[in-house]
Amino acid sequence: MRLEKCWFCSSTVYPGHGIQFVRNDAKVFRFCRSKCHKNFKMKRNPRKVKWTKAYRCLHGKDMTQDSTFEFERKRNRPERYDRNVTEQTLKAIPLITKIRHERQKKHITNRQKQGKTKERERDAKELEQDIQMLPKKDAILSTQKTKVVVKVSQQQTEENLMEE
Amino acid sequence: MVQYNFKKITVVPPGKDFIDIILSRTQRQTPTVVHKGYAISRIRQFYMRKVRYSQQNFYEKLSTIIDEFPRLDDVHPFYGDLLHVLYNKDHYKLALGQINTARNIIAKISKDYLRLLKYGDSLYRCKCLKVAALGRMCTVIKRISPSLAYLEQIRQHMARLPSIDPNTRTLLICGYPNVGKSSFMNKITRADVDVQPYAFTTKSLFVGHADYKYLRYQVIDTPGILDRPFEDRNIIEMCSITALAHLRAAVLFFLDISGSCGYSIAQQAALFHSIKSLFMNKPLVIVCNKTDLQPLEKLSEEDMKLVMEMKAEAMKTIAQGGEPNEEGVLLTMSTLTEEGVMSVKNAACERLLDQRVEVKMKSKKINDCLNRFHVALPKPRDSKERPPCIPQAVLEARADAAAAKEKKKLERKLEKDLENENGGAGVYSASLKKHYMLANDEWKEDILPEILDGHNVADFLDPDILQRCEELEREEGLRLEEEVAQEAFQIDGHELTEEQREILGQIRKKKALIIQEHRMKKRTAESRPIVPRKFDKDRKFTTNRMGRQLSSMGIDPNAAVDRARSRGRKRERSLSRAGNDGDDMDIDSQQPNKKLRALSRPRSRSKSRPPEEVVPGEGFRDSDQKKKAIKKAKDSVKKRNKEARLNQYDCLIDITGSRKERVKKSLSIQS
Numbered sequence: 001m002r003l004e005k006c007w008f009c010s011s012t013v014y015p016g017h018g019i020q021f022v023r024n025d026a027k028v029f030r031f032c033r034s035k036c037h038k039n040f041k042m043k044r045n046p047r048k049v050k051w052t053k054a055y056r057c058l059h060g061k062d063m064t065q066d067s068t069f070e071f072e073r074k075r076n077r078p079e080r081y082d083r084n085v086t087e088q089t090l091k092a093i094p095l096i097t098k099i100r101h102e103r104q105k106k107h108i109t110n111r112q113k114q115g116k117t118k119e120r121e122r123d124a125k126e127l128e129q130d131i132q133m134l135p136k137k138d139a140i141l142s143t144q145k146t147k148v149v150v151k152v153s154q155q156q157t158e159e160n161l162m163e164e
Numbered sequence: 165m166v167q168y169n170f171k172k173i174t175v176v177p178p179g180k181d182f183i184d185i186i187l188s189r190t191q192r193q194t195p196t197v198v199h200k201g202y203a204i205s206r207i208r209q210f211y212m213r214k215v216r217y218s219q220q221n222f223y224e225k226l227s228t229i230i231d232e233f234p235r236l237d238d239v240h241p242f243y244g245d246l247l248h249v250l251y252n253k254d255h256y257k258l259a260l261g262q263i264n265t266a267r268n269i270i271a272k273i274s275k276d277y278l279r280l281l282k283y284g285d286s287l288y289r290c291k292c293l294k295v296a297a298l299g300r301m302c303t304v305i306k307r308i309s310p311s312l313a314y315l316e317q318i319r320q321h322m323a324r325l326p327s328i329d330p331n332t333r334t335l336l337i338c339g340y341p342n343v344g345k346s347s348f349m350n351k352i353t354r355a356d357v358d359v360q361p362y363a364f365t366t367k368s369l370f371v372g373h374a375d376y377k378y379l380r381y382q383v384i385d386t387p388g389i390l391d392r393p394f395e396d397r398n399i400i401e402m403c404s405i406t407a408l409a410h411l412r413a414a415v416l417f418f419l420d421i422s423g424s425c426g427y428s429i430a431q432q433a434a435l436f437h438s439i440k441s442l443f444m445n446k447p448l449v450i451v452c453n454k455t456d457l458q459p460l461e462k463l464s465e466e467d468m469k470l471v472m473e474m475k476a477e478a479m480k481t482i483a484q485g486g487e488p489n490e491e492g493v494l495l496t497m498s499t500l501t502e503e504g505v506m507s508v509k510n511a512a513c514e515r516l517l518d519q520r521v522e523v524k525m526k527s528k529k530i531n532d533c534l535n536r537f538h539v540a541l542p543k544p545r546d547s548k549e550r551p552p553c554i555p556q557a558v559l560e561a562r563a564d565a566a567a568a569k570e571k572k573k574l575e576r577k578l579e580k581d582l583e584n585e586n587g588g589a590g591v592y593s594a595s596l597k598k599h600y601m602l603a604n605d606e607w608k609e610d611i612l613p614e615i616l617d618g619h620n621v622a623d624f625l626d627p628d629i630l631q632r633c634e635e636l637e638r639e640e641g642l643r644l645e646e647e648v649a650q651e652a653f654q655i656d657g658h659e660l661t662e663e664q665r666e667i668l669g670q671i672r673k674k675k676a677l678i679i680q681e682h683r684m685k686k687r688t689a690e691s692r693p694i695v696p697r698k699f700d701k702d703r704k705f706t707t708n709r710m711g712r713q714l715s716s717m718g719i720d721p722n723a724a725v726d727r728a729r730s731r732g733r734k735r736e737r738s739l740s741r742a743g744n745d746g747d748d749m750d751i752d753s754q755q756p757n758k759k760l761r762a763l764s765r766p767r768s769r770s771k772s773r774p775p776e777e778v779v780p781g782e783g784f785r786d787s788d789q790k791k792k793a794i795k796k797a798k799d800s801v802k803k804r805n806k807e808a809r810l811n812q813y814d815c816l817i818d819i820t821g822s823r824k825e826r827v828k829k830s831l832s833i834q835s
Contacts, residue, residue, distance in 0.1 A: 001614050002622075012618055067636065072623045079625055081600075083607045089624050092633045093616050096624075099640050106647070120659070127664060130671045 008036035008046050010053035063107040068100035171323045173232045176316040179309025183302045186221045190214055190298075200287040211294040212281045218298055219274030222305070226267040229315065230260055242330045242410035249402040251318050259311040259318075266308045273300045326371040326384075333520065334382040334411050335374075335512050336446075338404055338439075339418030340432050341388025342425035344453040346370075347499040348418070349385040352509045357385055363426070364388060367400050369407055376513035384413070391435040408442045414516035415448050416508070417478075419471070421496075422457035429463075433470040440477055447515035448478040449495060451508055456498040 004013045007029045019037050021029040031037040039049065046054040056062040071092075177185060194217050198210045236244045236253055247256065277297035284290035328334075337345045341363035349357050353372025358365050370385040386404030389397075397405065408415065419432055452460055452471070463471065471494070478493045495511060497504030524530050579594060586592035597608050614621055626632070660668070707728045714721035773779075775794060776787040784790040804812065 003615055003618065003620050067639065071626075071629070071632070071636075072619065074620075074623055075625070078622075081602055081607060081610070081612060082627075083604070083610060085625060085627055085629070086612060086621075088630050089621060089626070090613070090616060092629050093619060093621070093624055095633060096636065097617065097619065099636060102640075103643075123660060123668060126671065127660070127668050130675070131667065133674055134667070134670055 004030045006030060006032035006036050008032075008040055008049075008052060061108075061111070063104045066100065066103055068096055068103065071096050170234070170325060170327075173319050173322070174228055176229055176312050176319055178316070179306050179312050182225070182305050182309075182312065186218055186225070187298065187302070189221060190218045193217065198287065202287075204285065207287050207290050208281055208284055211284070211290040212278055214294055215274055215277055215281065215297045218301060219270055222270045222301060223267055226263050226270075230263055230267075233260060233315065233319070240330045240410075242328070242406065245406040245410060246325070246403065247322070249399055249406055250321065255314070256318065259314050262308050262311045263315075266304050269304050270301045273297060273304070326369050328369065328371055328384060328407075328411070329382060330411055332382055333379065333513075333516055334384060334413035335509075335516065336384050336386065336407060336411060336413040336415050337418060338386050338389060338408060338415060340420065340425055340427050340435060341365075341390070342427075343388070343418040343420040343432075344425075344499050345388070345418050346385055348416075348451075348453070348497075348505065348508075349383060351499055351502065351505050353383050355383075355385070364400065369403055374509060374513075376510060377517070379513075379517070381513055381516070382413075384411070389435060389439070391431060391438060405439075405442070408439065413446060414512045414519075415443055415446050416512055417443075417448065417450050417474075419450060419452045419474075420454050421452045421460060421463060421467070421471075422454040424454060424457060429467040429470055433474060436474050436477070443477075447512070447519050448493070449508070449512045449515065450474050450478050450493060452494070452496045454498060454500070455496045455503070456501050460496045 001015055003015075005011070006013050006018065008031060011032050013030050013032045018030060018032045019034070021031070021037075021040075023029065029040065031040065039046075046052040047058050049055055053062065057064045194214050195210065198207055200207075202210075233256075234243070234247070236247055236256065239247075244253075247253070274297060277293055281290055281293050284293055337349060339345055342361070342365075346357040346366050347359050349355055349370065349372055350359065352374045355370055355372030357370050357372075364387060366385060366387045368387065372383045372385070374381050374383050384407060386407055387400045389401050389404055392401075417436060419429070420427070421429060423429065450471075460471075475494045495504065495508045497508050499505060583589065583592045583594065600608050602608060612621075707725045710728065711721035711725045714724060776791050778784050778787050778790055782790070784793065804814075809815065
């Protein structure tokens with residue numbers, strides 16, 4: 001029993017789900033649900049369909065290259081059973097997946113960070129330039145100094161000077 | 165001969181269907197159209213053709229029936245008798261005779277009417293003649309329809325008769341009912357005859373085939389015969405009598421010595437003697453059946469005597485050429501235990517074969533082929549015996565091999581034995597992992613998980629996974645540290661404060677409002693009801709008119725008129741916007757814009773340069789030239805603008821006639 005990957009969206013196909021299509025050239029296409037199957041029949045390219053993993057990886061939305069992917073490799077030769085190795089593997093799998101998950105999250109936050117900086121710059125610029133649109137009385141910023149009548153004594157003036 | 169063609173007789177249709185078939189065929193296959201205007205010869209020909217066609221069809225169909233049904237005299241006497249027994253020769257012949265006469269009558273009818281048709285003088289008369297002819301033919305058929313039904317029944321029954329070849333080697337099984345004939349038949353052939361405890365289970369002849377010495381023998385099972393005078397016999401018994409009488413076969417007379425068939429040996433013996441005339445020239449074998457219930461030796465004196473009598477009779481039928489072989493005459497067997505069944509069959513076949521060969525030898529035909537046979541035997545050189553020579557070593561080897569095989573069979577415990585020990589097929593399930601070759605035998609019964617958290621375990625299996633995992637963790641640790649450092653470095657001093665955010669919000673709101681206003685003011689036909697040009701050719705919609713209407717309604721028209729006119733006003737040149745505060749953006753422009761011309765905006769007053777001033781980039785020599793150029797440009801556009809045309813390709817289409825009237829009317833409603 002194996003978990004397969006859907007050819008269209010690259011999600012896992014659990015046993016008992018989905019459809020397998022074998023073409024005349026003996027290439028097998030597995031689909032996780034009829035949505036992917038129907039898209040395939042319509043001859044849509046998964047690399048152009050926004051919600052698929054293929055698109056996301058191609059356009060750099062998701063993490064593609066990482067050392068954690070090296071751990072999971074399909075082996076064509078069965079290995080002789082060894083209890084110790086199996087135990088270690090079973091313990092290692094959750095760790096590896098956790099690390100992979102963290103890295104993926106980081107990748108996405110990094111990607112989104114650029115947008116944030118741009119947004120901030122845009123806001124600042126807008127604020128600077130278009131503040132003139134508002135009537136003067138509304139556009140009072142804390143950066144603008146207000147004239148405060150203060151009784152001047154020598155000590156106080158010194159303090160004021162320091163503030164300014 | 166026609167033995168096998170009983171199955172190939174065509175179906176005899178019932179009377180009504182017969183008529184329907186022929187008439188519909190006549191209608192389809194002959195021309196159907198005729199008019200009274202045609203030439204009379206053509207009309208006559210038309211109807212004559214129909215009559216002739218019908219007659220021919222009737223003739224053909226009836227002929228096929230007559231030809232296909234077997235003539236009892238021409239067929240092998242066995243079949244002739246059998247058919248007589250089953251169907252009564254006389255009735256059969258009568259039925260066929262009726263068909264024949266019908267055929268002749270129809271032919272006569274058709275001849276007569278064709279002669280009459282030759283002199284028909286009108287379409288109507290010809291048609292009547294044709295109708296009469298066909299009608300009479302159909303009546304004839306209707307009258308013979310009972311015969312047709314009878315023949316159909318016969319045909320169906322004949323098709324189901326067993327296909328017996330009267331000339332080949334045959335074994336005939338006869339005797340009282342319930343003695344075991346059918347069960348014997350089932351044993352030696354593949355026939356599946358009904359075997360039941362009641363008498364007359366077998367109601368007709370059954371055929372099976374058995375092999376002996378590479379030859380095929382027909383085995384015929386007959387219904388039981390009772391001891392009655394010949395005239396009292398019923399149809400079923402007559403079948404077997406017929407078979408006995410006509411087929412040249414070896415006869416196996418079955419005797420039930422246990423008496424469980426319900427008839428004593430005396431009765432059976434009596435039957436034997438009454439039909440022994442039928443056994444003339446046929447190799448006879450007396451078979452004592454059901455020896456499991458009553459062995460032959462333990463019979464009583466009288467019974468034994470009767471049996472011996474029968475045997476004596478049977479001896480007489482041994483072929484003269486052969487030796488008086490006592491064992492081939494009286495045999496015992498039991499179909500239940502299958503003891504002696506094969507020997508009976510072999511004996512009977514052997515006897516039959518001998519007899520047939522003898523007959524062939526005696527006939528003249530054999531002389532033709534006799535010289536073709538020659539059996540070559542090597543002449544012995546001397547009288548020394550020469551048996552086959554097998555070396556001693558080979559004999560020993562063979563013996564050893566046999567012994568070893570036996571021993572092995574006893575020693576090795578098969579999986580099957582194991583299964584049987586542990587509760588049988590449904591209870592015990594063999595452990596398939598027994599023969600696994602693993603590093604440690606304790607691991608044989610381990611259950612290995614194949615899937616974990618949506619991943620295949622087999623994909624991750626790796627002997628040095630531990631090492632790699634540690635490396636990975638180290639890497640991850642490093643990465644995290646780097647990350648933390650980076651984050652600390654990127655201190656964001658560019659965040660907006662609350663106040664700033666608020667002001668930004670206000671700015672954005674204002675921008676949105678401007679955009680909204682602009683969109684509303686943008687001229688589209690749906691949102692701004694403009695009086696289209698075609699309704700305003702006479703230029704009635706003027707500001708004066710509007711002013712008059714407003715004042716008639718009681719509203720002061722000045723502001724509205726000013727507003728409307730300001731569109732065509734001269735540009736006011738003012739460099740600053742300061743004086744236009746009042747006319748600046750109307751922020752609460754939620755009032756519906758009914759008089760939209762009133763809201764039309766004057767040209768932007770920020771334009772400060774006089775139009776005649778020469779700008780050094782335009783390419784004019786002086787202001788005069790520029791003025792001329794401007795005037796020329798205006799002149800070319802003036803006429804178009806007066807007609808309110810977009811460009812030189814936009815044109816006004818004149819609506820003429822009634823359409824114009826309608827347009828005028830609608831205008832009057834508006835006004």
